[in-house]
Amino acid sequence: MRWFGFGFNAFTQTYVQEKSGEEDSCSSEREVKVSVPVELHSHALRGRISASWSRTASLFLDQDQCVYLAGFCASISSGSSGPVTVDTSGCKDAIISETHLSLAFPDRIESWDLQSKNEAPSWRMEINTQSENSDLKLPLVPGGYISSKSPVFHSLSSHLQAKSLALGGEHAVLLTVAGAVYTWGQGSHGQLGHGGLVPEEEPRTVEALWGMSMRSVAAGGWHSICIGDGGDLYVWGWNESGQLGLPSRGLRKTSQQKTDPQEEPPSKVSTCLGEELHEEVFISIQAFPALVDVSPPCEIRTVSCGSRHTAAVTTTGCLYTWGWGEYGQLGHQTTTSLDEPQCVEFFSSQNLHVVDVVCGPWNTFTAAVKKEVH
Template identity: 45%
Template sequence: MAAPAWFAFGFGGFEPVWKRQNPEALRPRPLDLGGKEASRRCVCKLRPSWSYTAALTGDGYLVLSGFVGGLPQQSVCFLHGGCRDLLTSEKYLLLLCKDHVECWDTGSLTSAGLHGEPLWKMELSGDKDGAFPLVSAGYVCPNPPFFKEFPHQLQVYKLALGGEHAVLLSTQQTVYAWGSGRHGQLGHGGVEYVPEPQTVEALQGVPMDDVAAGGWHSVSISEAGDTYVWGWNESGQLGLPCNKLAKVSERMGAGSKSVEISHGEEAEKGRENICEFISIQAFPALMDLPEGAAAHKASCGSRHTAVVTRCGSLYTWGWGNYGQLGHGDTASSDQPTRVKFFSQHQLDVQDVVCGVWSTFVLCHSKENEPRQFGL
């Protein structure tokens, strides 16, 4: 079986969407981080920011592609043998090494890689639980202050950082949320700011396997494969009826080429009797994937959502103005829609990572021989 490969769509640290001239070019494409040296390497970790993408390869190289540190489109590839994981923001790049975390200002990056000394560094003591950005006794952030402690009683398995909030999954499969709640993204039923991790009580007693946080919305996947959503639904990113999309659909009329219109008949199924639209969902709501598909992993962009199912399919919904939904157009949708590209090319989806306005998908071929995809 062919080695797993990354695909990308939307706007980010690869070919911008505005350079693409036809619908076919808006569909998922093999990830191209730029440069012959970078393209030969197998990516094991990928962390997108708004204007660049950072990748860690299996042989210890860091590859930064896009407008790194505000510089023109470029690809920087350099060896960093001690790096195990990474976290990005527009201004900062955090690297997890064997015994410490270091933070670099992206403005200090050159074509040769990192230059000078880290902006911030923290030594690690003892074993850390869960995945980065979790570290001993707390977590790191891609903006100052770079380290925050957890309450001592928390045993953390996974942490998802949103635009203004955080969602945590404990080792007991319980969901916590804190930070800004102005769009209901904390799931506590209100829109207040919550300074410390607080249990999402509406999900108490439901064992959870995954959490994700977007700009102003959140997603959790249960042990049974159910998808729960809450927060802002301005662009249909919760997969719930969105007034904005319905109004544009009505105004533009059937068959119109609008960047803010749901996906045709598939999006209208079962909508005839729905009269209530949802702008803010302050409590977790159960959202069904088409055909009863069981969810496995989730990721959130600024205003779009992607879910990988247990059978290896990818569903996306929300804001699609940059092609980040992968359906070959720039339409938005408030209905989960399967990205047909992967099944059409006999690809099983393993993982998904959403950037702000982009989506990256890790998949492998169902066939014995690797397939070729034109660039």
């Protein structure tokens, strides 16, 4: 399996550029904005990747299962700012934020303060290895979940029977074993999917999805996404940059001004009382889950959200991205933003089958394998 990275790279958290004998005036810009997927040659056999705005943590699932840190002040305690390998023998999962690195071991959970010089975790919890919930994937842990900010641990009611959890900028999206979706946290951008813009202190079921079984959830800065059992994609929240894959007024206006600066785009019109639409409708906030069409029709296997962009992998191994693309995080060899899912042609051109995708706030990482020849 080969991993690729693209997007924001100001702290070399996406990849370390190889030094060449010649450097031009554009070299610094190319280092910050990586718009073409670049293979992560060093430690290419990594197992999982977690990314924050300026940091990346890669977990090796083979041999000693160590964690490889890259980005701003990468080392936990040495003070080094370059990529480092942390001795975490036996670690089975890892997630990173701007302030903490959380690690899951078979018998314990640890959280390290990346801004501290202490050579010991700032928080630790023992795990009962006999428990049925001891094999949860971070940020879920037995009895609760790990947060990216202090306090690190938050409890969850056992009746939820959580299967997976996604943490956004200010909200959480939880998937139960039964396929129901619960959300809580800030709701100012419709990211909770309850139809309003108010916060929820406790997990509340997304009623619009009730009766439909979901198999995966993801959360971005202020938007949320889930995948139904049939591979359908449901989205809600903020759409300022087209991250929901719905018509964005800002993006359409920018695109139209580039082609015809004198012409104004059509304005949004009311849809109440059954009025007939003669102009295009733009969506800035989608407070209820909406079904997104990916063309050509396909089944979605997995999805991940950045701060204002989204990436999805189909069952046929294609990668689709959309939303904010200022740093090349969409992988389309441009820094253009999109409000419609578009296939990343790089992988098909390289005869690669995409199997996984992980979004950082402003970058994207994908795992791919060579397509089998029949």
